[in-house]
Amino acid sequence: MSTSIPESNSNSGDRQAVVDEVVATVVAQLPAQTAVNSSATSTTQIAPLTTDIESGLIALYQRVNPAVVNIFILDEQSFVLGTGSGFVYDNEGHIITNNHVVTGASGLEVVFPDGERRAAEVIGADVDSDLAVIKIENLPDGVLPIPLGDSNDIQVGQFAVAIGNPFGEAGSLSLGIISGLGRTLTSDRIAEGGGRYSLPKVIQTDAAINPGNSGGPLLNLAGEVIGVNSAIRTSTGTNSGVGFSIPVNAVSRVIPSLIAEGVYHYPFIGIRMTPLDLAAQEELGLSQASGAYVTDITPGSPADKAGLIASGFNDTIGILPGGDLIIAVDGQPVKSPDDLISFLVFDAEVDQTITLRIIRDGAEIDVPLTLAERQ
Incomplete structure (x- = not known):
């Protein structure tokens, strides 16, 4: 297989x-x-x-x-x-x-x-x-x-x-x-x-x-x-x-x-994210293209309870403006969604409280949230 x-x-x-x-x-x-040549x-x-x-x-x-x-x-x-x-x-x-x-x-x-x-x-x-x-x-x-x-x-x-x-x-x-x-x-x-x-x-x-x-x-x-x-x-x-x-x-x-339990417990934030390019940055009116742009939030999730804002998505227009842009987690830079996923998979634990640094309406703010368990 x-x-x-x-x-x-x-x-x-x-x-x-x-x-x-x-x-x-x-x-x-x-x-x-290695060839060794001579006249003879x-x-x-x-x-x-x-x-x-x-x-x-x-x-x-x-x-x-x-x-x-x-x-x-x-x-x-x-x-x-x-x-x-x-x-x-x-x-x-x-x-x-x-x-x-x-x-x-x-x-x-x-x-x-x-x-x-x-x-x-x-x-x-x-x-x-x-x-x-x-x-x-x-x-x-x-x-x-x-x-x-x-x-x-x-x-x-x-x-x-x-x-x-x-x-x-x-x-x-x-x-x-x-x-x-x-x-x-x-x-x-x-x-x-x-x-x-x-x-x-x-x-x-x-x-x-x-x-x-x-x-x-x-x-x-x-x-x-x-x-x-x-x-x-x-x-x-x-x-x-x-x-x-x-x-x-x-x-x-x-x-x-x-081995101990038969399962692994992943921490969970409850967001969908997308990377951005320069064209998207300009269209969305953001100050930078690097980061993880929040497009959707699971109701009742840690992200929802912490007040994160998602942009939403339109089938005709695509990604909409107004979503939070995550640029760091616990002081570690987030340049793309993969950086945040890597932090969750390799560094975080269920019930751990983390701090997301986001850009919202042009200002950087810190948002604390407590991770749940992925279902």
């Missing part, structure tokens, strides 16, 4: 040493042929069979792959409906995968790379982050959880490794780079007041992600999980070089709650 913990137990010095060893060889140690001879220097970077990837694969599983989705008669990927999260047998992998399953069977099979059950799932936790009894001997990294440390251009089961081909590794950051995935769930919720800070990679890879880990060269592979952008249903991975910091927030 394809279409938010415990601290990493790796020593930071060891992690850096692994990364340095692999990265330092990319330019210097890649296979190469012409010889070719052949690179060694295995370069240092290849050795590093082989070691990473051998260390991590035992904890990457193939997930079979079964119907009531135990026929296979589809497959996905997942990876071991802890020593208690919890396995992380995608919500869309396990949705609608009557049963689940997990297969480890050595062929060992386990029945699994869904412990918790969250449609808005597309994350789910399944559980098996008794990990196979020698299988260790994969440590989690920090998606705030990711940079465009760094290497990324995807391991999973594309088209049912178990234990497939693909190598690419981080192609982009700050992408957005839209939830399958309709939000209160219409529209859909979204997950910000999604990772874009060109590491091959195909049907069956969903739920598998995206790793850095230290073998730490930096994302959970979730979707591809394609017109054919196969890899197009544009894949998306749920950031591991969303995993760190969502998964413990799924």
